[in-house]
Amino acid sequence: MVLSLEQASALAELPLAGLRREYPNLLAHLLNGPQDLAAPRELHPVFYGCYDWHSAVHGFWLLARLARRFPALPQQPAIVRLFAEHFTPRAFLREAEYFSAPGRGSYERPYGWAWLLALAAELGRWPLPQASGWQEAMRPLTGLIRARWLAFLALQDYPVRAGGHGNTAFALLLSLDHARAVGDRDLAHGLSAAAERYFLADADYPSQWEPGGDDFLSPALCQALLLSRLLPAMAFRDWLRAFLPDLPRRVHLLAPARVSDRADPKLGHLDGLNLSRGWCLRQLAAALPPDDAWRPALGAAAEAQIAASLPHVASGHCTGEHWLATFAMLALDQGAGE
Secondary structure, rough: OOOOOOHHHHHHHHHHHHHHOOOOOOOOOOOOOOOOOOOHHHHHOOOOOOOOHHHHHHHHHHHHHHHHHHOOOOHHHHHHHHHHOOOOOHHHHHHHHHHHOOOOOOOOOOHHHHHHHHHHHHHOOOOOOHHHOOOOOOOHHHHHHHHHHHHHHHHOOOOOOOOOOOOOHHHHHHHHHHHHHOOOOHHHHHHHHHHHHHOOOOOOHHHHOOOOOOOOOOHHHHHHHHHHHHHHHHHHHHHHHHOOOOOHHHHHHHOOOOOOOOOOOOOOOHHHHHHHHHHHHHHHHHHHOOOOOOOOHOOOOOHHHHHHHHOOOOOOHHHOOOOOOHHHHHHHOOOOOO
16 A cells, blocks of 8 residues: 555544534643643643644644645645744743643653654655744753753653553654754664663563553564664574564464444544554565565555454544544555664
């Protein structure tokens, strides 16, 4: 499956509708006092839509990437207007102030941090003249997140191997792509060193515990994809065979997860799992040497995962439509860092 202009246009419609939709809104909001009682748009003048903060961030990432990849996209004018409306220096200073308030040092760590950096990198790739100004407007917040990453990497002794927002490997992966894209050697070194410290020695991973009931990420496959970014092809092949022996036979990883109720916000995560697994499996197959015997099985499994959930991205349920289009883009367009 290759992303077509028609599919790209359909994906764009979801964040275009959601990024100005303030409610329903799932706030993870620490109140330091009565002065913090405010509506989502007042708290987050940029990222108040799409149900929650991090989904708004990667909704903008999706639009920037679609606009860059498809110059003939019919929604180009609407996308530019939306960015111009939201991506102002004043609005980002308010976002940075929110993060800087007492008790919010871990706010959106690490998932929202990673997507914010991915968004900044995508603006840097977009040839639209205004995009560099929007990237510059983000700088108070991206600089704060960069500093927090570097401080946190020195403190986090153990990775989070969960299938949700706390997953360490996924956040390192997106953040490393950003650091490399913008030429931030110190951040890239810190993220790479942490990834090797957490994951390089792993072997015979117990992937039979996947999937969890509300996963949207595969801990095993995200970890493998992260290591594929760090190791040469032959070294990665050897590592993968030690980490997931007999991967082509691990049906619990390669067969699509069943989604019993797409209106349930947690059970609906499993559509995201199928799409993110498809993304990982496609990239893992490409990272292996061309003659590797595992490539056909991983490629076929990727297509099956994507086919199982792609038709349900626009389901009519806001619990899925506020975020699934981003994971469809990852799966169809081969990743966040290209």
